[in-house]
Amino acid sequence: MNDVVHSSAGSTGTIHAAGVAIKDLxxxxxxxxxxxxxxxxxxxxxVVCLIGPSGSxxxxxxxxxxxxxxxxxxSIHVGGFEATDPDVDIDKMRRKVGMVFQQFNLFPxxxxxxxxxxxxxxxxxxxxAEADAVSMHNLERVGLGHLADRFPDQLSGGQQQxxxxxxxxxxxxxxxxxxxxxxxxxxxxxxxxxxxxxxxxKEGMTMLVVTHEMGFAREVADRxxxxxxxxxVEEGVAEQVISSPTQPRTKExxxxxxxxxxxxLEE
Amino acid sequence: MAMTARQRARVSLYVQAxxxxxxxxxxxxxxxxxxxxxxVFNFAKIGPMFPGIFMTGLTNTLIYTFLGFIVGLSxxxxxxxxxxxxxxxxRWIATGYIEFFRGIPALLVFIxxxxxxxxxxxxxxxxxxxxxxxxxxxxxxxxxxxxRAGLQAVPKGQLEAARSxxxxxxxxxxxxxxxxxxxxxxxxxxxxxxxxxxxxxxIYVLGLTASQYELTKFGRDGISSLGAGLTPLLVAGAFYLVxxxxxxxxxxxxxxxxARNNR
Numbered sequence: 001m002n003d004v005v006h007s008s009a010g011s012t013g014t015i016h017a018a019g020v021a022i023k024d025l026x027x028x029x030x031x032x033x034x035x036x037x038x039x040x041x042x043x044x045x046x047v048v049c050l051i052g053p054s055g056s057x058x059x060x061x062x063x064x065x066x067x068x069x070x071x072x073x074x075s076i077h078v079g080g081f082e083a084t085d086p087d088v089d090i091d092k093m094r095r096k097v098g099m100v101f102q103q104f105n106l107f108p109x110x111x112x113x114x115x116x117x118x119x120x121x122x123x124x125x126x127x128x129a130e131a132d133a134v135s136m137h138n139l140e141r142v143g144l145g146h147l148a149d150r151f152p153d154q155l156s157g158g159q160q161q162x163x164x165x166x167x168x169x170x171x172x173x174x175x176x177x178x179x180x181x182x183x184x185x186x187x188x189x190x191x192x193x194x195x196x197x198x199x200x201x202k203e204g205m206t207m208l209v210v211t212h213e214m215g216f217a218r219e220v221a222d223r224x225x226x227x228x229x230x231x232x233v234e235e236g237v238a239e240q241v242i243s244s245p246t247q248p249r250t251k252e253x254x255x256x257x258x259x260x261x262x263x264x265l266e267e
Numbered sequence: 268m269a270m271t272a273r274q275r276a277r278v279s280l281y282v283q284a285x286x287x288x289x290x291x292x293x294x295x296x297x298x299x300x301x302x303x304x305x306x307v308f309n310f311a312k313i314g315p316m317f318p319g320i321f322m323t324g325l326t327n328t329l330i331y332t333f334l335g336f337i338v339g340l341s342x343x344x345x346x347x348x349x350x351x352x353x354x355x356x357x358r359w360i361a362t363g364y365i366e367f368f369r370g371i372p373a374l375l376v377f378i379x380x381x382x383x384x385x386x387x388x389x390x391x392x393x394x395x396x397x398x399x400x401x402x403x404x405x406x407x408x409x410x411x412x413x414x415r416a417g418l419q420a421v422p423k424g425q426l427e428a429a430r431s432x433x434x435x436x437x438x439x440x441x442x443x444x445x446x447x448x449x450x451x452x453x454x455x456x457x458x459x460x461x462x463x464x465x466x467x468x469x470i471y472v473l474g475l476t477a478s479q480y481e482l483t484k485f486g487r488d489g490i491s492s493l494g495a496g497l498t499p500l501l502v503a504g505a506f507y508l509v510x511x512x513x514x515x516x517x518x519x520x521x522x523x524x525x526a527r528n529n530r
Contacts, residue, residue: 066431068427068430068431091430091433091434091435092433094430094431094432094433095432095433097431098431099427099428099431101424101427101428103422103424105422105424105425105427105428106428107425107428107429107443107447108447109446109447109450118432118442118443119429119432119433119434122434122438122442123432123433123434123438124433164428167432168431168432171432171433
């Protein structure tokens, strides 16, 4: 894993990082308002971790950015696209935005290399040879070049997630969204995935990461955003938010996450 | 006197087997073997059925079934996608079609397309076209429901992942979702082919010429011409089994393969 990424390793040379600007975003499911006016800016090349209790809306926010969820109000700008414009070319926009899911969502009927190449050939119209080369490059980037012909069910959870990252990178995204990428993993494979993400951050990729890995957030994120109940409660420099939060809800959440054994010892 | 539970279970099994044997014996004793021998198992007189029932009958049954299946598969896929559409009109049309064609006997569909439609529109269709359309329309109703279940069994994350890579909806369906759905429905789809093989027997109502005869028509003609009673139908039935039993095995093989992995 230690030879995974070095600074120049983008599949077309360098990463063209895009920024994100979210303004007054609202999203409801029926009468249940999940996002209650979120504003968030991510600069090109910045790494922002979204933390917060489950049900706080952080995954929904992430999924709004590439329109897997349709926001009700507010605006999202990604790179040169206004995602919330009704006339936006969704497919064109999504090519710039890589998404990594909690459950990997690899295509089970395709091997690792083909998982990485299929959208290149079908969407970017790259030749199979070029797509294969890009796929191999990115699989090597995540340390899995030697498993390129394995099918997803022949890979461990951590390996599958790294293939999923390579798949997203093969489209030359300008922004990567990670939706709890390590939550479904066995503890011993979490480190490999985080190390791939760390290297990607070093390369200058813009990353928006929903995570419960406080160690990762503290070390890799430029900023941490704490969400609860559909609003941003607190945001700031990662070290500062995690080590010395100012809001009571942030303190309470971090206390629970960083020291789960406190439950029952509170009285 | 007192038996253990295990002993009681064993005795019960013996009793059940005994009842079965007695019933079979009674059936054999009650049978009029001479008559049966002349009218059902009269294999001495069926020579003239060959090689026609094999060369023409079996071949035509296979061709008709195949054509019906191809039309049924395409129509079924279209209906399944319509039924899963977010546009209500498509859903209503698909539901109406499926309920209608599953609810009426296939025989009526054959008569409708063999006689009704040509009369109504003043067209005269080739028999192959009639078979293709009528068998295909019935098949699409059944196959649509099978495919719909298969499409819904593909996890939602697959479509999301494909769309996230910039694939348009249709591309994601064709490249990612439908191939996986087909793997899931391969066993039930094989069973549909078995049903279709048998439904193709209803073509006899269409008034076929000799070169268009399929298995059942051969059987029915044999009854009137050979003087071997119902024996020709027995022969035709055997040929159906030649088609359907391998398909059954195939379905089971697909099933165990799907259970093993999902590639």
